[in-house]
Amino acid sequence: MKYKLLLCSILCFSINSQANEVDNLYKNGSAKEGQILFESKNKGSNFESCTACHTNNPKVVGKHAKTGKDIEPMATIVNPNRFTDLAKVEKWFKRNCNDVLKRECLSNEKSNVIAYLKGIK
C-alpha cells in the first residue's frame, strides 16, 4: 500500500511538473488572439488553416486533411493530455506552423493558441 502511494505521488508529481513546464514557458496568452490565429486562413500554404485538420470546434475529433486519419480533440476540457508534454508541444507547433503559416510560430503566438485551447469550456 505504501509503495502504491509512493508510486502514485511520483507519477502525479511528474505529470504536474510536465504541465508546469509548458505552462511556465507559455503563460499569459490571449485566448482571443489564439482563436484568431487558429482560425486564420493562409492562402498558398500546405494547410490553409489549423482548422483544416482540427476543425472549427477543438472539442471534437479532427481529421488529417491529407490522409484522413483521426486527430484527438485539442481542447483540454475534453482531452486533458494536451499541453502536458513540452517536447510534444514543441514538435507539433514547429511542424504545423511551418505547414500553415510557412514559418515557425513566435513564443507569444504559441501562448495565445494554448490559452485558447485550454480556455474552451
Add this chain to the structure above:
Amino acid sequence: MNKMKKLILISVFLGSEVFAGGRDLINAPILNQTYIKECGSCHMAYPGELMTKSNWNNLLNNLSKHYGNDASIGNNELNSIRNYVNSTNTYRKSSNTSDYRITSDYWFQRKHANRININKKSLSNCSECHTPSGNGIGDENEND
C-alpha cells in the same frame, strides 16, 4: 518450347511475388513503438517491408519536407526509426519510383488497380479500406 518455358518462368515469378506480398505483408508486425507513435500519428504506420531500404533512408533524411509537409522529429526518435526500417526484411528489393511514394510503386498500382475508388480522399488513407490492428496492414474491409 522456349516461349512456353518463358511463360512458366514468368508465372512462377509473378506467383511468388504475389504470395510474398499478400498474406506475409498483411500480417507483418511493426515492432518499433517509436515508429508506430511518430509515423502513425498522421497516417497508418506502414510496415517497413513496403519500401526499399534505400528509399526509406532517403525519406528519413528529408522529413522536414515530407511530401510537402513538415514531419521533422527529434534525433533520438529518428535514429530509432532508422534502425527499425533497416532491420526489416524488406519485401521490396527494387523500386521504379524516385519519389519514395509507396503508392506510386508498380506493385502497389497493380495490387490496387481494380480497387481504387475515385471517391477516396487519398490513397495514403489505407485505413479507409484496410483495418490495421498494429500487426500489419490487415485485410480489406468487407463493407467497402
